[in-house]
Amino acid sequence: MLRVGIVFLFFFFLSSSIIAQNVVIDKKAEIVNVGRNMLLLEDKSKQVSIDDLLLEPFQEQFVPAQSDVPALATTTAAVWVKIPVQSLVEEKCFLQLTNPSMDSVEFYAFDIHNKLVKQKQFSTANYHAIKEIQSASFIFELPTNTQHVYLRLLDDETLMLDIKVGTLQALFDYNDQRVWWNALYFGIVFVMLVYNFFLFINIRDISYLYYVGFSLTFALAYSHTQGFTAYLVGDYLDSWIRQYATLISVISIALGSIFAMHFLQLRKYYPWTAKVVWGVVIWSGTNAILFLLGYRHLSFISLQLSALLPVYLYLAVAFLIYRKGYKPALFYLVAFVGLEIGLTAHILVGKGVIPYFSTIADYFLHLGSAWELIVLSFALAYKINLLKAEKEKVQSENLRLVQEQNQILETKINERASKLNSVIEELNQINEQLNQTVIVTKIQKEEISNQAEELKIANEKMQELDTFKEGLTSMIVHDLKNPLNTILGLGEKEEVIQAGKQMLNMVLNILDVQKFEKAQFGLNLADYRLQNIVRQALSEVKLLIERKSLTVESLISPSLYVKADFEIMTRVLVNILTNAIKFSPNNGKITLFSTLKEVSPPANFVLLAIADQGEGIAPDKIPHIFDKFSQVKERKSGEVRSTGLGLTFCKMAVEAHGGMIDVISKPHQGATFWFTLPQGISAVESAESELIVENAIEISLSYTSQTYLLPYLSELRKFTVYEYSDVKNVLDQVKPYNQEIILWKRHLENALRACNEEKYRELLMPR
16 A cells, blocks of 8 residues: 555656646736746657647647756757746736747747637748847737747757746846847957957958957857847848858858967967868868758757867967967967857857856856957957067167177278288289280280181182082083983984983983072073973873873863973973873873962963872872972882982972972872963964974074074084083073064974974074
């Protein structure tokens, strides 16, 4: 029976403990602290509605508060608060939730019949829009017949349930104390910020700027927790700060760490701690990223750790630095000890570790922060005085050093003056020696001038030797030419004549390349039918074509005329055709075609191309194909002979005419050489161009023309058609006296190129 009685009494007291007493308001000026009269329920799912809450199963889950101001630490759950209310005064009563930084607050009032008589919902977005009473706290009007009040609270930060009930005037009187505390605190903050900012402007010490940034962001974040931000920056910015208070706190911690690094000169005394500072900055950046990604609760917990742990390290390092003789570290130590005490007490009260014993618990952080602001402002001022004293000390030391140096310098000057006198005597002796040296140098200079004159004479002799060498080369070529002319004169077979012409053409290439290089080559330009130049060139390589059984397809338009030197362009074509024959396979085909290339009339050009079916030219050989002594491939015995100057001559000759020359080729796909010449005028050539090719046509000269040519004719009769260079030298002296002489000169040059002795002699006996 005794056991049964004890169990009965235990359950009786247990059941009576969870039935909260009514909050009774019986005096107008009285404020009732709800405290232990409230019942709490934690909804971790955040899915319980007010209708669900009225059901018996949920009512049984409410537990009474264990302190006057319950602190629920940080939680992601929704917290339901049930408050039984009874008003015995005639005036309207109000309920105040003193934590103004809640993310979400829902208010529900029920009468004695458990009927909902009032509902109100607050969130960060609509906080200012739907507030009934302008205050730093949440204040709800209680209907007269209210029996129970339910509050649904949601916040990622610390939940402190400081809930009071009373008349509106009594609540305002109570809140005036909070307003004055906050006004005093933020007044101190403002004054210190302006003071330190002006110090930064005057001194340009970056640590002041970091301190201003740290204090400003700290004050903004803390004003949010007090609901005082709207008074400072207005409703719009207050709403923004409510959303990003954690982010502002993160910035404040980072700036505070950087300030500590500069103010304590961590890089100088303990370099490794500077790395810790940047680690805290990275930690703060991580907290900011977590916040922006939506992990607000995790970000806030990490934020509290980053606000406490690094500061303890900085305090320890500040103590060690102070012991090393850096006195401003003492100010930092004293200032942040006060701030850290206030911050730690604030956090521990919020987590319920320290009970909320009186209103003074609201102002732990006020006091600690104000202490830190004032002391560090003195510290920065002390630092200025310290720098000033150090500057004066350095100046005094510098002055002492200067005086000592002056005495030392005076002594040294006297010593060196005596030494200088002895040096001057030595210099006088050296000067005499130098005078003698100058005389010797003058003699040597004259000898050098004589040697320079001898070198100049030797250089002139070298230049004469170079000239002699060039003349010798020309002489050798001429000596080679003469036997060739003899062979051509004695040859009875066409093969011997053709081979001789080929060798003569190679010799002329050598001579003309030298003339082009020295800009000594003159062109005899006239208008010719392109077809005639091609015919003449084909006739000179006829034997080579027949030897390899090649087919030549000439697609040259008879209507195209060019302005050219007939002899030079015939040799250009002979060189290109010789190459085409050389690299074409037996029974192959060579194609000649032409077209008019209109550029800017009347300066049009005629394009002539020669295409073969040979092996083509390697890509790496094409850029050098027109260089002197360039060979497409190694010459084999029995092939067409080449000096390596044929294409060089072609390029020089075409460019001298104002044209262009190039080649298009791919390996095993043959090669196409093309060049352009200025377009000629057909009316000028007409029938005369035909006369150049046909040997049978006679040339008649007037008496005046024959008289002009007499001295040249007598000179030309001394030579045969095979003495090409001698005949050419005489012809070059003949001026274009009139049209008859121009035609006669062209026919003679044609006979010279064709090695036609009969025609040559006929032209030297004009009618």
